[in-house]
Amino acid sequence: MRFFLFIFTQTLRNICHSWGVQLMTLLTVTLSVLIFSFFYLIYTNMLQAGEKIGEELRLTVYLDAQLSPAGQEEFIKKVNSFGKVEKIIFITPEQAFQRLTKQLGSDSDVLADLSPAFLPYSAEIYPHKDLRNLSRIKEFSDYLTNLPGTQKVQYGQAWVERFGHFIKLLRFIVIISGTLLILTTMFMVSYTLRLTLYARQDELKVLRYLGATNSYIKGPVLIEGFALGLFGSGLGLAALFFLFQWIKHHFSSAGFLGLFELRFLPMSDSAIILLGSIMLCTLGSLLSIRRLLKK
Amino acid sequence: MLETLNESLPPHDHPGLVEIVKVTKIYPPDVVALKNVSLRAEKGELIFLTGPSGAGKTTLLKLLCRQEIPTKGLIEIDGNDLNTLSDNAIQKLRQRIGVAYQDFKLLPRLSVFQNIAMPMEVQFKSLKEIRHRVTELLAKLGLSAKLNKPAGKLSRGEQQRIAIARAAANSPLLLLADEPTGNLDAGTTGLVMDLFRELNDNGSTIIIATHDESIYQGTNHRKFELQQGELF
Structure with a gap:
């Protein structure tokens, strides 16, 4: 002491x-x-x-044509073979058109004379947490691009990459x-x-x-x-x-x-x-x- | 070498408190401060070391408190060979040795109380005990009024008495005093010598290096004279 x-x-x-x-x-x-x-x-x-932000991250796969129920099953199987996903939602051109109209709000009249057919069929993929890092998302996007029937894949690459950097x-x-x-x-x-x-x-x-x-x-x-x-x-x-x-x-x-x-x-x-x-x-x-x- | 040195110890039943055997101290390059000095001091003895300035008195005291290391020879304090003690053991031994330095070695910015308290603080003595001892020593040396003054503001004579009080604070086993009355008048010299006698009566071994004849004349204590590094 x-x-x-x-x-x-x-x-x-x-x-x-x-x-x-x-x-x-x-x-x-x-x-x-x-x-x-x-x-x-x-x-x-x-x-x-x-x-x-990752929680809201989704990849939109634009498809060549509408997938039959068997085709959708096959697509889901192929997507899951790369990695776990939370959910996959198939969007028809009509649904996409409705969404676009809603997003445009008061400016939606620009779509007045257009038919929803100009919009492609698409699938929205919500990746699992494990896939939500920059390099994995890139790999996943490349994989989806190479799937038969895929036109284009979008997930806000530029923004996600900038955020990652x-x-x-x-x-x-x-x-x-x-x-x-x-x-x-x-x-x-x-x-x-x-x-x-x-x-x-x-x-x-x-x-x-x-x-x-x-x-x-x-x-x-x-x-x-x-x-x-x-x-x-x-x-x-x-x-x-x-x-x-x-x-x-x-x-x-x-x-x-x-x-x-x-x-x-x-x-x-x-x-x-x-x-x-x-x-x-x-x-x-x-x-x-x-x-x-x-x- | 130690065996040879021990053989040359005078025959005694018990070891003295201080044993100095054939000690030589040479400062580089070749200044011989002490030459083959042997001395034995018993427990409770008071010894005077006399001799002119430069004779080696201070060197001998410095060797006894391990401030210097001998070039040759053996020094034992209370059975401890100073050459073989560990650093920690040296520090423990120093706690039992009080030294009143010729240059005082006071800390000028600290108060008189703090300076005298230092050796007791090092031994973790209680504040009550420290206060009591410091007050007692200052009263004995006629310095009670200076308790809280910074040591640096005191006169040489007062500083010398503070240095002596600090050396005496722990009632040490061995007290070494280097020219303790060099700056004192007859009255204060008497006070200092009374304190030394009291410590000596209570069992402290005291070695006083001095060339002030007045303090050892007429006493029956042993007196040794150093001349050019040799003890007579």
């Missing part, structure tokens, strides 16, 4: 003596955590948006900002604490002469690192939360962001970021004191 009391007293004393440098390090850790978790938050929300870019940014977080936190904490330790070299020397053990000297430095990680990442996550609330309040119903509900990081992810930062800062402080004690 007394050991911890002394270590905490010593830590407070150290922080008081170098509060300026400590504050700068705290802000650096906060900023690093904020940048990383901001991109991570966008990434998780985009994934969620992707899933939502965007997710890839986000993943890259998350990895880069994560790496930067690790490097910045480790180096900043390690160098700051080393600087404060150099400034306290006389004190450490006297402590050694008075019989202070390594754990007595290391303890406060490790706690400083721990505290920097805890408060730095805590402040970073708190700042992210307020930023998130602001964005949600001002933009959640606007354009693309209105398509899905914005969500903050799950508790488990926030806890991992918090623990990771604490670990990195403690490790940084351990590195700084180990080098100094080796001298």
Whole structure:
């Protein structure tokens, strides 16, 4: 008990003596955590948006002619042989015409003199979750194109591909900002604490002469690192939360962001970021004191 | 080599608290600070080391607290060979040795209380115990009013007494004092010597390096003289 009391007293004393440098390090850790978790938050929300969009993803196969019931059976069998699908709906030109009229709304009079026969027979295929990633959808589309009786396959390729690339870019940014977080936190904490330790070299020397053990000297430095990680990442996550609330309040119903509900990081992810930062800062402080004690 | 050194120990029933056997210290390139010095101090003994400046008194004290390592020879404190002790064991031993350095080694930005409390904090003593001991020592050395003053703001004489108080804080097994009265007047020298005598009466072994004749004249304690690194 007394050991911890002394270590905490010593830590407070150290922080008081170098509060300026400590504050700068705290802000650096906060900023690093904020940048990383901001991109991570966008990434998780985009994934969620992707899933939502994926749920509504369907492939439209335009057919040469109407399929007989046996032909439809055969078509379903061939489609299922590639991968699982949720459902397949066969659409007649009349049904497609009705849908088009509905979609055009007040402009539907442009169709007034047209016969539904200009529209082809088609089949709408709703792929299973397993098929809803960019490369699988592409493969599936190619497979459907090569089926006998298929004229054309459409699924909003350009949009899906662009969205897929965007997710890839986000993943890259998350990895880069994560790496930067690790490097910045480790180096900043390690160098700051080393600087404060150099400034306290006389004190450490006297402590050694008075019989202070390594754990007595290391303890406060490790706690400083721990505290920097805890408060730095805590402040970073708190700042992210307020930023998130602001964005949600001002933009959640606007354009693309209105398509899905914005969500903050799950508790488990926030806890991992918090623990990771604490670990990195403690490790940084351990590195700084180990080098100094080796001298 | 150790066997040879041990053979040269004077015949005693029990080991002394401090055993220095044929110790030589040479600073690079070839400055001989101590030459074949042997000395034995019993538990509870008070010894004076005298000699002119540069005779090797400070070097000998530095060797005893493992601030320096001998070039040759054996040093044992309470049965521990300083050459073979691990880092951690050295630190544990240092906790039992109080040193009043000639250059004080105080931390100027810390208060008098904090400076004297340091060796007790290192041993995780209770705050109550620390407060009591610091107050007691300051009263004995006539510095009660300086408790919360930064050590750096005190006069040389006051700083010297703070350094002595810090060395005495843990009532150490061995107390090494390097020129402890160098900056003191007769009155405060008396206070310091009273404190040393009290510690000595309570069992501490004390080695005082000094060239102040007034503190050892008329006493029946052993006195050794160092001259150009040799002990007489």
